[in-house]
Amino acid sequence: MKILFVASEVSPFSKTGGLGDVAGALPAAFAALGHEVKVISPRYRSVQDDRLTSTGQQIELRFPFGTERGPILSLRQSPNLELLFLENEHYYGRAGIYGDAWGEFGDNHRRFAYLSMGALQATQRLGFIPDIIHVNDWQTGLVPVALRRGFQGTGLSRARTVLTIHNLAYQGQFGKHVMDELGLPWDLFTAEMGLEFYDAVNFLKGAIQFSDALTTVSPTYAREIQEPEGGASLDGLLRARRGVLTGIVNGVDVQEWNPETDPHLPARYGAQDLTGKAACRRELLERFGLRPDTEAPVFGIVSRLAWQKGMDLLLETMPLALQSDIRFVAVGSGEGRYEDWLRALQHQFPEQVGTFIGFDQGLSHLVEAGADFFIMPSRYEPCGLNQMYSLRYGTVPIVRATGGLVDTVEGSMDGDGILFEAFHPSALLAALRRAQALYAEPERLLAFRKRGMGRDFSWDASARKYERVFTSLVTR
Numbered sequence: 001m002k003i004l005f006v007a008s009e010v011s012p013f014s015k016t017g018g019l020g021d022v023a024g025a026l027p028a029a030f031a032a033l034g035h036e037v038k039v040i041s042p043r044y045r046s047v048q049d050d051r052l053t054s055t056g057q058q059i060e061l062r063f064p065f066g067t068e069r070g071p072i073l074s075l076r077q078s079p080n081l082e083l084l085f086l087e088n089e090h091y092y093g094r095a096g097i098y099g100d101a102w103g104e105f106g107d108n109h110r111r112f113a114y115l116s117m118g119a120l121q122a123t124q125r126l127g128f129i130p131d132i133i134h135v136n137d138w139q140t141g142l143v144p145v146a147l148r149r150g151f152q153g154t155g156l157s158r159a160r161t162v163l164t165i166h167n168l169a170y171q172g173q174f175g176k177h178v179m180d181e182l183g184l185p186w187d188l189f190t191a192e193m194g195l196e197f198y199d200a201v202n203f204l205k206g207a208i209q210f211s212d213a214l215t216t217v218s219p220t221y222a223r224e225i226q227e228p229e230g231g232a233s234l235d236g237l238l239r240a241r242r243g244v245l246t247g248i249v250n251g252v253d254v255q256e257w258n259p260e261t262d263p264h265l266p267a268r269y270g271a272q273d274l275t276g277k278a279a280c281r282r283e284l285l286e287r288f289g290l291r292p293d294t295e296a297p298v299f300g301i302v303s304r305l306a307w308q309k310g311m312d313l314l315l316e317t318m319p320l321a322l323q324s325d326i327r328f329v330a331v332g333s334g335e336g337r338y339e340d341w342l343r344a345l346q347h348q349f350p351e352q353v354g355t356f357i358g359f360d361q362g363l364s365h366l367v368e369a370g371a372d373f374f375i376m377p378s379r380y381e382p383c384g385l386n387q388m389y390s391l392r393y394g395t396v397p398i399v400r401a402t403g404g405l406v407d408t409v410e411g412s413m414d415g416d417g418i419l420f421e422a423f424h425p426s427a428l429l430a431a432l433r434r435a436q437a438l439y440a441e442p443e444r445l446l447a448f449r450k451r452g453m454g455r456d457f458s459w460d461a462s463a464r465k466y467e468r469v470f471t472s473l474v475t476r
């Protein structure tokens with residue numbers, strides 16, 4: 001099959017969270033299955049690579065406010081995998097992917113309309129006529145809409161579209177003036193079969209309605225989003241489309257996240273010999289100016305600091321947990337209130353708490369390797385990748401039983417992680433106490449670590465599930 005994969009971030013070139021990780025790895029897994037794959041993404045300022053070449057082609061899109069142009073750059077990764085970057089200095093040549101210190105960029109509807117329409121144009125200009133166009137989240141939501149509406153009769157009308165929902169809470173909602181601004185036909189502004197959502201425009205809703213198949217990133221989240229509580233006001237629509245909705249758990253880029261080869265670590269280790277993990281732990285504690293002994297466990301987090309991630313729950317619970325002899329290291333960035341709260345926690349417990357406010361990929365690897373336990377107290381979690389990285393690094397994850405965390409962490413007595421149910425400090429505190437008890441029993445702890453390190457999270461199995469979805473569409 002010919003597969004066009006469109007995403008607003010692609011690791012290692014651009015990344016704000018798990019979407020970037022997925023877009024950096026899943027297309028390669030499709031290519032490994034023998035498909036011909038092209039990935040289209042914006043050329044943000046962070047996308048710098050000597051191997052980038054010109055395709056000699058450029059995008060030219062007419063919008064009511066003017067014509068937008070920009071070159072299409074290429075980076076071939078293997079004979080059947082090519083990354084294409086849409087360059088547009090005005091839209092993507094700034095610091096930040098979706099926003100900056102002042103908040104979300106005000107022209108995101110234009111920036112991602114350019115990506116969506118541009119992807120459809122680029123693939124035609126390059127003579128790549130896909131069987132499947134795989135789009136991701138609201139930023140690429142106009143692809144299925146435009147394909148149905150604007151590209152009928154062209155070579156692309158054969159293409160089937162698949163939308164993967166990585167996070168239903170981010171929908172790309174804009175005032176209805178963007179209909180005229182982007183030149184979208186007003187008959188699409190309906191609630192039944194269109195973009196309208198409480199008198200605003202909703203890109204994700206359009207994609208949910210117009211895509212041929214829908215996937216989301218875990219089976220549990222696929223069920224949760226069909227309920228009012230997890231459905232972010234789109235549960236009714238998702239129930240109506242449940243026949244084409246599949247939950248497929250994400251994989252892990254096992255090359256990037258491998259403690260045996262990880263270049264970000266001071267020492268490397270594997271399940272057979274964990275000695276190197278102790279060196280990572282020392283380095284981590286040293287970096288944060290914390291005492292490096294092994295008496296008490298080290299808890300870590302690496303997270304977007306957002307409501308979704310349960311940062312309020314964590315920050316309410318930590319002062320209680322820190323009454324006993326534990327250490328806590330946090331790497332995160334996001335909402336200012338949580339950043340301040342973390343800083344305050346460190347101020348209150350300077351001997352026990354280390355924080356880094358910012359985005360640092362190397363440090364994220366060091367936390368995964370150096371901590372004893374990794375905490376993910378998410379309110380909801382479509383899939384979550386860090387718990388799987390933790391398992392691979394022999395760091396026992398402590399997760400709330402929601403979404404993909406349920407589907408990836410084994411919480412039984414002889415499992416590989418610790419699960420808790422209630423979104424309440426007492427439940428998280430009890431889970432942290434269980435972790436301390438486990439830490440006090442080195443043999444049982446080692447068994448937990450080894451079981452986690454032995455799990456297979458490679459992308460291959462997930463890619464095959466996507467392949468089945470694609471095949472069902474093209475042979476229909």
Ligand code: ADP
Nearest residue numbers: 017018303304332333358359360364384385386
């Ligand atoms: P989400 O996509 O909802 O943020 P995931 O668990 O799927 O959650 O993926 C998060 C990804 O972003 C992981 O690769 C994680 O290591 C990375 N990440 C999050 N915050 C930071 C940070 N402050 N510094 C470095 N990496 C981070």
Ligand code: GLC
Nearest residue numbers: 018019166217382383384385
């Ligand atoms: C989103 C979700 C996260 C998921 C990631 C990749 O950012 O919040 O749970 O792992 O997408 O699919």
